Amino acid sequence: MPRIVVIGAGITGVSTAYALLERGYDVTVLDRQRYSAMETSFANGGQLSASNAEVWNRWSTIFKGIKWMFKRDAPLLMNPAPSWHKYSWLAEFVAHIANYRENTVTTTKLAIMARKYMFEIAEREGIDFDHVRRGILHIYREKADFDDAQAVNELLVQGGLDRRPVSVEEIRSIEPTLRSALYGGFYTPSDSTGDVHKYTTGLAQACERRGARFFYDADVRRVERQQSFRIFYASGTEDRHARHHAICADAIVICAGCSSRDFAARLGDRLNIYPVKGYSITVDLDESASQEAAPWVSLLDDRAKIVTSRLGLSRFRVAGTAEFNGLNRDVREDRVKPLVDWTRTHFPGVNTKRVVPWAGLRPMMPNMMPRVGKGRARGVFYNTGHGHLGWTLSAASAEMVAEIISGDLPTDIRKVA
Template sequence: MPRIVVIGAGITGVSTAYALLERGYDVTVLDRQRYAAMETSFANGGQLSASNAEVWNRWSTILKGIKWMVKRDAPLLMNPAPSWHKYSWLAEFVANIAGYRENTINTTKLAIMARKHMFEIAEREEIDFDHVRRGILHLYWDKADFDHARSVNELLVQGGLDRRPVTVEEIKSIEPTLCSTPYGGFYTPSDSTGDIHKYTSGLARACERRGARFCYDADVRRIERQQSFRISYATGAEVRNSERRDICADAIVICAGCSSRDLAASLGDRLNIYPVKGYSITVELDEFASQEAAPWVSLLDDRAKIVTSRLGLSRLRVAGTAEFNGPNRDIRDDRVKPLVDWTRMHFPRINTNHVVPWAGLRPMMPNMMPRVGKGRARGIFYNTGHGHLGWTLSAATAEMLAEIISDDLPADARKAA
């Protein structure tokens, strides 16, 4: 049975490990954190949202980024400090504007495919992840934004999504706790929400039951190719006390989020992934009145670029913003405050005295499409660069990559000597 090492224990890496185990491979997962799902898969917006499949490659995105550059609480914030990586990524982002329509349609199809796989896995493995299947409601505050949403909706429908416009009266009926009045909205009943950390952790335990090995606190330092691959990694809570270990594999899958770029470069491949920071707050609904005042239907405010997800009875996740500031995970008050203010504005009866902030880095490719497939060298594979849709797409891309590996390295093949 071929030995495969997956680097990364976030939602994409663990989903990939599961898909490979299903096909009979010997799987080991390496991650530099102490547990699964401790970086980008820890506290995202929670939406499983085919309705959010529109890629960002539009001139209006560039113009908004320039306009908001000096506004510290803007939905999209760019640090103008010179960086070759950032500006080369932006140049490729602009070059991919021509693929906006095709990539939006293809992302929609991929999201719908992923939904089927994820729900089947969760049921099979009995994973409880606060799954709420009440749809996603997109809110628009003026006619211009609503008209643009109508044109986007045509692409989503071409991709196979059931998404329809709704009036103000219908919005109030779908989510009666909303205290503000938008111009209009679009509703996707088949979308849902859940706790990505709980799902990924549960899936990691399912992988272990199926025979996978997880090596945590494992910082990959070097990958060498001989007859097989030799991966050297340091393990230990502190660098000075770390131990160096090696593991051999017949194939390697890179699912390391924003670190995938450097790992790919060491293997002779170019992945122009940029870390786009996003923020979230988890509002602890400690009081009955707050529980009653919080929405159960997931919302997406298109103007503020903010989403909500209800995570069980006692938690509300509010997330959003995009920040181009390199590999910076600092939690800034001026970026968290708009999330709290938005919650207070639209749901004033929620008590926000107990709020837990978080920031994570979305690994984004310039065309907003995940990198799924082979590397330049035989035995190297990638499933990474999912951007803001890693939670939504991971179950599908894991299946896609497992099929590619099955064709290239069948599960019944002999181990490399």
């Protein structure tokens, strides 16, 4: 039975491990954190959103970024400090504007495929993740924004998505708690929401039941390739107390989020992933009045770049913004405040006294498409770079990379000593 090491225990890495186990591989997962789903998969917006599959490669995105560059609470914020990585990424981003329509349609199809796989897995493994299947409602305050969304909607529908325009009156009937002034919206009844951290940890437990081994606090220091791979990692909280280990594998799959770029460089590949920071707040709905005032239908405010999800009776997640500021995980008050203010504006009955802020780094490729496939060296594979759609796409990209691996490394080959 071939041995495969997956680096990364976020939603993509754990989904990849599960897909490989389904095909009969011996799977080990390494992660530098103490538990699974502790980085980008910890507290994201919670949306499983094929309706948010539009890639960002448009001139309007560039112009907004320039306009908002010195506005600290802007939905899209870029640190203008020079950085070769950042500006090379932006140059490639611009080059992919020509592929905007094609990539949006492709991403939509991938998201719809992923939804099917993920729902089947959750049911089969009995994973409870506060799943709410009430659709996603995109809201627009201005006619110009709504008209632009109509053009986007045509691409999403072309990709196979059931998404339709709705009037203000229909919005009120879909989500009665939303009382702010609007022009119109689009509704996708097949989209849903949930707690990505709960889902990922539940899926990791399912993988362990199926025989996978998970090693946490495992900081991969070196990868050697001879007849097989030797992966060297350290475990422990500090270098002077670290214990050093080595594990052998027939193949390696990089699912390491923003760290995938460094791993790829070590393995002879170029992966131009940039860490785009996003923020979220989790509002504790301690009082019955707040529970009644918070929406159950997931929302996406396109102008503010804010999404919401209801995580059970007592939690309301509000997330958004994009910040180009390198490997910076600081939780900035001036970036969190717009999320709180947005909540108070649209849902004044929700008490925001108890709010838990969070920031995470989305691993984005310049074309906004995940990198799924082989590396240059035999036995090296990638499933990474999903950006803001990691949870939405992970079940499908995991199936894709597992199929590629099964073509290169059939499960009946003789185990390498």
